[in-house]
Amino acid sequence: MTYPATLAEALIQSDVLFDRDQLNQAICRIAADIDAALEGERALYLTVMHGALIFAGELALEIKTDIEFDYVHATRYRGATTGSELHWLREPQCDMKGRTVLLVDDILDEGHTLKAIRENCLARGASRVLIVTLCTKIHDRRTPGIQADFNGVDLPDRYVYGFGMDYKEQGRNLPAIYAFK
Numbered sequence: 001m002t003y004p005a006t007l008a009e010a011l012i013q014s015d016v017l018f019d020r021d022q023l024n025q026a027i028c029r030i031a032a033d034i035d036a037a038l039e040g041e042r043a044l045y046l047t048v049m050h051g052a053l054i055f056a057g058e059l060a061l062e063i064k065t066d067i068e069f070d071y072v073h074a075t076r077y078r079g080a081t082t083g084s085e086l087h088w089l090r091e092p093q094c095d096m097k098g099r100t101v102l103l104v105d106d107i108l109d110e111g112h113t114l115k116a117i118r119e120n121c122l123a124r125g126a127s128r129v130l131i132v133t134l135c136t137k138i139h140d141r142r143t144p145g146i147q148a149d150f151n152g153v154d155l156p157d158r159y160v161y162g163f164g165m166d167y168k169e170q171g172r173n174l175p176a177i178y179a180f181k
């Protein structure tokens with residue numbers, strides 16, 4: 001398909017898949033599940049910038065267990081609608097040896113991003129890496145061996161944006177998930 005240049009045109013060609021209330025309900029459910037899984041352990045909460053910014057902030061406010069914050073910046077879409085190789089812009093700074101890492105991202109799509117970051121965390125000595133995503137796209141292009149431990153909502157195989165996710169670096173602060181029709 002031909003994607004338009006502007007967010008205004010994109011919105012005309014899109015519909016809302018999940019609104020803010022639906023996403024907040026999913027976030028509260030994930031937070032309760034994470035609290036149960038941590039059993040009081042203080043985990044490292046590793047946010048993948050930029051897409052996870054909004055989800056990670058909302059989720060952190062719902063998690064009752066104390067967590068330590070760090071972030072990575074790795075990108076392979078760079079404002080495009082298809083991914084290429086992963087570019088690391090910021091590596092984690094915290095010592096993660098022997099610790100549980102909550103690896104928090106907005107979307108699990110083909111899975112290359114989270115697979116690479118999980119491997120990086122394990123190479124740094126993390127004892128376990130729990131993958132936490134707001135949404136997972138359902139298709140058969142997923143790289144083998146990667147799935148979310150905690151996921152908010154499943155998505156059809158359409159380009160999505162909003163709630164942190166970008167359309168050509170636009171629309172990240174829309175309070176819902178939109179998809180092209």
Ligand SMILES: O=P(O)(O)OC[C@H]1O[C@H](OP(=O)(O)OP(=O)(O)O)[C@H](O)[C@@H]1O
Pocket residue numbers: 048049050051052074075076077078079083105106107108109110111112113114165166
């Ligand atoms: O499962 P994958 O196919 O690897 O795609 C998922 C990744 O793509 C997006 O990041 P992007 O590279 O667009 O960077 P951004 O977070 O700055 O938008 C998203 O935030 C995930 O990190």
Ligand code: HPA
Pocket residue numbers: 077107109110158159160161165166167
């Ligand atoms: O559908 C998507 N939208 C926004 N960012 C993404 N990163 C991977 N897939 C997507």
